[in-house]
Amino acid sequence: MQPLSHLESFVQSAEFGSFSAAARRMGLTPAAVSKNVARLEANLSVRLFQRSTRRLVLTEGGQRLLQQISTPLATLADAVEHAAEADRAPAGTLKVSMGQAFGRAYLVPLLGEFLQRYPAIQPDWRFENRQVDLIGEGFDAGIGGGLNLNPGMVARTLGTIHIVAVASRAQLQGRKAPRHPSDLAQWDGIARRSIQTGRIHVVTLRNKAGDAAAAELRPRIVFDDPEAMCQAALMGLGVALLPMPFAQPWLASGDLVRLLPGWWSDAGPTSLYYPDKKLLPARTRVFVDFIIEQFSQRGFAQRVRGD
Known part of the structure; x- marks a missing residue:
């Protein structure tokens, strides 16, 4: 199973179209987000983004993965946050x-x-x-x-x-x-x-x-x-x-x-x-x-x- 940090870095980068924007959202450095995505690509043996100096563009494999994991990942994140909030204001x-x-x-x-x-x-x-x-x-x-x-x-x-x-x-x-x-x-x-x-x-x-x-x-x-x-x-x-x-x-x-x-x-x-x-x-x-x-x-x- 892929680490959640790698999957979240991929989803955020896909939604914002850049590692920098994803990094700001996640509280990480752009280098850390880029490294997480690169490791995910290496583990899956699939190229997920076509990279340019201006914007990230999803490959066909990246589009397929995003469609399959974005909703379950959001649901999981919500459940974790909800559990953490259960006993506090x-x-x-x-x-x-x-x-x-x-x-x-x-x-x-x-x-x-x-x-x-x-x-x-x-x-x-x-x-x-x-x-x-x-x-x-x-x-x-x-x-x-x-x-x-x-x-x-x-x-x-x-x-x-x-x-x-x-x-x-x-x-x-x-x-x-x-x-x-x-x-x-x-x-x-x-x-x-x-x-x-x-x-x-x-x-x-x-x-x-x-x-x-x-x-x-x-x-x-x-x-x-x-x-x-x-x-x-x-x-x-x-x-x-x-x-x-x-x-x-x-x-x-x-x-x-x-x-x-x-x-x-x-x-x-x-x-x-x-x-x-x-x-x-x-x-x-x-x-x-x-x-x-x-x-x-x-x-x-x-x-x-x-x-």
């Missing part, structure tokens, strides 16, 4: 990906209570507005909207996000409030440019009666970040169509006023993502339970709806 590094503004507004405020409950866990949170490969990049969990649910992942919905029209009180002073989305064409707007397509996003608003209409503002400012749009709206620079997680605190304080009550756009769910494993590490399991509990207690799902 959840501990270790908790690597989580989340959106920048959303994470600051909704996750960081929960951190004190989480650390009080689980002092042996060290959060390693990445604030980034991009799609991440949770499994491939070694994350324990991710929080966000519009992420691809790849095989081997679970999604727990925290709330369905609605988009609403808002403006500052100064922006509304002396003007008749719009009554229909088409009326917004007469207002200066803070438009949003899609990071994915580069185009200005046109929002279609709906109401409970089933009516739908495009909310086409006169673009006065164009941003690609909803937090910046919210800040500009607070400054009275125009009407903004904002996701409720960004607008709701300011609507509650009265600094922003909602236009067109009863009209909204569905932006899809914000979810908590994590690997689909029978034996989740204790740090991930308690984090998932904590986030579901806290978001439920704070009424997040109700607060981010616009209907």
Whole structure:
């Protein structure tokens, strides 16, 4: 039987495409990982990688071996970790990906209570507005909207996000409030440019009666970040169509006023993502339970709806 260190070095190198990346993940040196793979190849009498200065490429034999051992090896690693954790408090590094503004507004405020409950866990949170490969990049969990649910992942919905029209009180002073989305064409707007397509996003608003209409503002400012749009709206620079997680605190304080009550756009769910494993590490399991509990207690799902 081949040593587990050799098999793990092979799997990690195959997943990351380099010995250096695998070494960082495993806490070894690139030379040690390369030596482990070379010994595995020698023991099996099979060449597993075509090596180049830029990237490792699996051979046919390497692809076959990876397909056969990656899942059983992950299951074995989970079982060993689970057994080791059975008699001690959840501990270790908790690597989580989340959106920048959303994470600051909704996750960081929960951190004190989480650390009080689980002092042996060290959060390693990445604030980034991009799609991440949770499994491939070694994350324990991710929080966000519009992420691809790849095989081997679970999604727990925290709330369905609605988009609403808002403006500052100064922006509304002396003007008749719009009554229909088409009326917004007469207002200066803070438009949003899609990071994915580069185009200005046109929002279609709906109401409970089933009516739908495009909310086409006169673009006065164009941003690609909803937090910046919210800040500009607070400054009275125009009407903004904002996701409720960004607008709701300011609507509650009265600094922003909602236009067109009863009209909204569905932006899809914000979810908590994590690997689909029978034996989740204790740090991930308690984090998932904590986030579901806290978001439920704070009424997040109700607060981010616009209907």
